[in-house]
Amino acid sequence: MFIERRRTAATAALLLIAGCAVILFIYEPRTASLTRPFAFLLSALGAFWLVNIWRKQADLHHNLVDARLIVESMPGLGWATDAQGNFVYINPSVVDYVGKSTDEFNAIGRTGLEAVHPDDADRVTEAWLTSMRTGTPFESVHRIRRADGDYSWFHAYGRPHRNQRGEIERWYGTTIDVDEKQKAQHRLADSERQLQILIDTMPVMIWCAAPTGEPIYQNPKLLEYLGASFEEIRDNNFGVVHSDDMADFQAVWADCVKQKTPLSIICRLRFNDGTYRWNRVTAAPLLGENGEIIQWYGTNVDIEELHQTQEELRSNAERLRLMLDTLPAFVWCASPDGQPTYFNEPLMRYSGVTLEELRGANGSGFAPMISSLVHPADAPVLRDRFEQSFRSGEPIALKYRHRLADGGYHLVDCRAKVLRDSQSRLFQWYGVIVDVEDETQAQTQLQKAQHQLELATRAASLSELSASIAHEISQPLVAVLTNSLATERWLEATPPNFERARNSARKAAEAANDASEVISRIKALFRQSGAAKSPGNLNGVIEEACILLRERIAASKCDLRTDLQRDLPDAVIDKGLMLQVLVNLIQNAMDAMATMNGAARLLEIRSKREDGNIVVHVRDSGIGLNDTEKIFEPFYTTKNNGMGIGLSVCRSIVRAHEGTLWAAPSEPSGTIFSFSLPMAEGEPDVQ
Template sequence: MRVHQIWKYAPALAMGCAGTALGIVEQEPYGAFFLALAAPMLFKRRQVAAAIALVVIVIGALVVFLSSDGFASITRSAAFLLCALGAFWLVNVWRARADADQHLNDAKLIVESMPGLGWATDAKGNFVYVNPSVVEYVGKRTDEFNATGRTGLEAVHPDEAERVTAAWLTSMRAGSSFESIHRIRRSNGEYRWFHAYGRPHFDEQGNILGWFGTTIDIDERKRAEQRLEESERQLQTLIDTMPVMIWCASPAGVPIYQNPKTLEYLGATFEEIRSNNFGVVHPDDIEGFQSAWAACVERKSSLSLVCRLRYNDGTYRWNRIDASPLLSEDGDIIEWYGTNVDIEELHRTQEELRANAERLTMMLDTLPAFVWCASPDGQPTYFNKPLMEYSGVTLEELRGANGSGFAPMIGSLVHPADAPLLRHRFEQSFKSGQPIALKYRHRLADGCYHLVDCRARVLRDCQSRLFQWYGVIVDVEEERQAQTQLQRAQHQLELATRAASLSELSASIAHELNQPLVAVVTNSSATESWLGAMPPNIERAKTSARKAADAANDAAEVISRIKALFRQSGGAKSPGNINDVIEEACTLLRERISGSKCDLRTHLEPDLPIANFDRALILQVLVNLIQNAMDAMATLNGAIRLLEIRSRFDDGKILVDVRDSGVGLHDNEKIFEPFYTTKHNGMGIGLSICRSIVGAHAGKLWASPAEPSGTVFSFALPLSGG
């Protein structure tokens, strides 16, 4: 019962109820007639309605039959029955029509509210209906479509018109479904993609009555597809044209795709590679490759390895192979994607570099020297193997030592006496970039201190900033010992020569004197003999006596000659520069100075005036003073041995200082006395001779204490030279 619509029927019901009530009063079955008509109206289910109506009609006919008598009862009841049935039939037919209209109306609503374009044509293809979307989109009505004679094809994009027409005609002829994807012009002239789909509608005989179809806007999808296609095409182009070998393989490693570059590189077809994947790998590398691949497959991790692949000319070239698996959500490998990069040149360069580095390292490690590098601020960055072994420290330990660089090593391995100087020199050089050249005592593997020669130089970058220090430490102990021995030998030779020449001199003096003395003695004895003979031989005695006197005179002559000889020396004064003499003295004593481990510093005034002096004698004085200075420092233990020679011009005199850093003197005057000495092997005449030489030049020689320790011997020579 359509309860909600009941109010629409209220007057009808009211009138029906009134008629029924009047019929009951009149004992006429009008009520049954009314109910028979109302039931199909009121009941949705037609069977129920029909059943109720038929029951009511039968009851009404019975009522009429029973209320009448005789023939009238039959005719009246038959009339009622026929009228009621006829009325019910009509109502029923009307209701069916109303329902059909209702359905059609619903369908139209559906069609018109569809988002797509809905349409219907007759059997010839003329539009009989288009939904409002079509009108709205194309901007034409059905009759306007049909007016062109080409139905909807007129709005199709010219590029697709032919294809769509052909498809439409084919479908019309065959009576099959029509389907097409094409662009349709919009009212504003813009084309959009649509998917058209039409189905034929047949009558009972199978003749086509018309076509119903929808055309759906798939522009977005189509464009997305196109974009996808475009990007796929671009990707493909990219992959195919990129100068990189790209490939893709199945989870098991069977090649699925190899880009042209790969095929060209390998000089093989895809089928060849597919049939023998590892055929292009160098035989020596296959095993490693396969095991690495298997490991990656098992772990589902990325593959990265370097191996040799056969190039298209048959040679093997080093390649770097990188591959990553594409994993599904379940973690299974879907595909492998990989690239090969030819690193032959790189590999070769690397090999060369490595070989070079190895050679260099080997060279550095086998050199009989210590080699080190340090950063500009003095942090050790490299020690060669011997140095590492000798020093027993690692770079890390040194780096960690508060940035003081070499200090720990200097502290532990350098002789305590040399350590402060070395540390000072290192600090200075690391600040200034001055090269380091220093000899010092370094404890080596045998536990003994060896004299080593340390030399370092800094490499500067293009902006001349300090970049890296390179240094070597060479064991020069043997050389030093050899030199020391040589010096000792030289010294001894010198002594021997001096002694020899002294003894030579004394021998020749003795010989010169002895010969006449022998004559004096023998002749005197002979005189005595002649006189003592019996009888005395006076004549022979006279002769002998004369000969003795002559010989004695000869002896006197010898003495005066020797005196003259000694007087001659020290007379040859000539103009000269005292600096030249100082340098000559240093050159003469160079070996001894370096052997004595003295730090020789000379401060020579460049523009000294020319003085008049005996070069040999002044040289002797300088040599004597320098030797004294070295001797004064010979016994120093650990303290700095500083030997300083200074020349200057002051107050019309040339002044020369020879300074040592020894322990100093007790008495600065007594040392000039002859035969006074502070040395255990000295004669004590050197300084007295020096003083007399300087005195002969009208100069002065004196000694004074130096600060903080030691002695300065100074001599002053007047320009006139005395």
């Protein structure tokens, strides 16, 4: 429209000049000689002026065409309105995006605001009216509906064009698509909001500080914990720190700020109830590209319960250490592979070495300890046993001679077990060493004394028995001898006195019968036959024998196992004699295993009902017997100091009970002594 007005003005000026030239030619004939050249010059000037105007108009038109192409080709939405806000121009991008022309916008009467999102319409309308009223530039970010109904974000700019009088003639503007940017900003804002919510609600105390350390933010959890406002903390940052910890805290914090290194310190902070609780305060600096601190980010973690637990653990560990150092035993620990990790003070004083010396220069497990502290004769066995246990996790139990601090050796009992974790993996070895030298010597002396007492008892018993036998049998024998001599004298008399000889012979025979009765009574004494038998349960006799021999069984390191049938029927027995049989069989079993070094010593006693009889088995894991029948012969023995009458007496006692005693080899080693007795009458024969 502006271009059309310029064209109209140029045409009117051209017509005016042409009219003036014609009038001069027609109405001034008398002065034609003068006016015609002037008219010609005027016409030429007019023509030049008209050509110049036309050229300028052509240039202007060309520039306007270029401007129009630029406006119509620009990616944004270009528009222009009059002073009242009616659209006078919209570029094709507007038509393509909104789907309406200028006339359609003006026909609605809302200057295109119906395309604005309803949530943004009032705000945009207010901004547009304010700009038209005040003449200030218009700017707004809002959503505009596309022809298909979807909305996108746009950034609208509008500037007023004024005439020479300062009045607004036009508004020119552009609306740029900022949908992606706006959505990104919204996403960023949402993320920041969610992050802020997270920081404000998470159960962790978070804070930020300026590069120099001044607080600039504390989340609500921290403010609630401290019972203070942000302003109070900002004004007195270290006021919440316990007075005993404040100096260290300030020094460490100042050093971290200076060195630009992370902060990590444990101190007491004032809780909201006025008490102080232990906290772990950590912070890290955010550094810029130039290495300068931009901001500090930190957290506080309440570790009061953890600190108390650690203090209790330390206290318990100290008490445990004191206990281990005062125990009358030597305690040691080792890693799963056998590397020593702990020796209590008594063990190191006892051995005269330190833990570091025991570990060895290269930390080579127990090898240095065995080489230094174990008797050379015991070292190979100890080394093999330790290595086997460290591989398999089997408990350690053995005795060896341990070197003392003064260079001597004492016999010690070493025992250890391994602790396993939840996955049954070897975790730690715990062991104890007990000096048994005095006990061993005392046991040796006791055994010697018992042996001597046994020999003396046997000698005394044999002497007493011999005297008793001699006394009992001497009188009948004297009578036999006397009557025999008398018979001889009466027969040699002249004449022979047969009557008196017969009397003497009869008396000699009676004395011989008396001697025979004495011998029978002695046999009965050994066989213990008589009326002392009564129904009884052999399980009770077995248990009593085990109780009587309990100390000797423990001293012999035998593993006693009993398997007694619960409903075992009674048998007619002399309890004392059967107790003697069981004690003898158990002692023989222990003696058979006494010379086994390092091997398992198994002593097993079983009772059961079998084929109408009661059977008892006593099994050992000793070296076994070559002849299982000859051992029952009187005076046959396999022991160095045995008399060879024990098993013979036991068989006699069992036979006196109408039973049987026998022996058989045991697999894989050892011997089984068994005896069977008939059940008492009236007992049901039920298997």
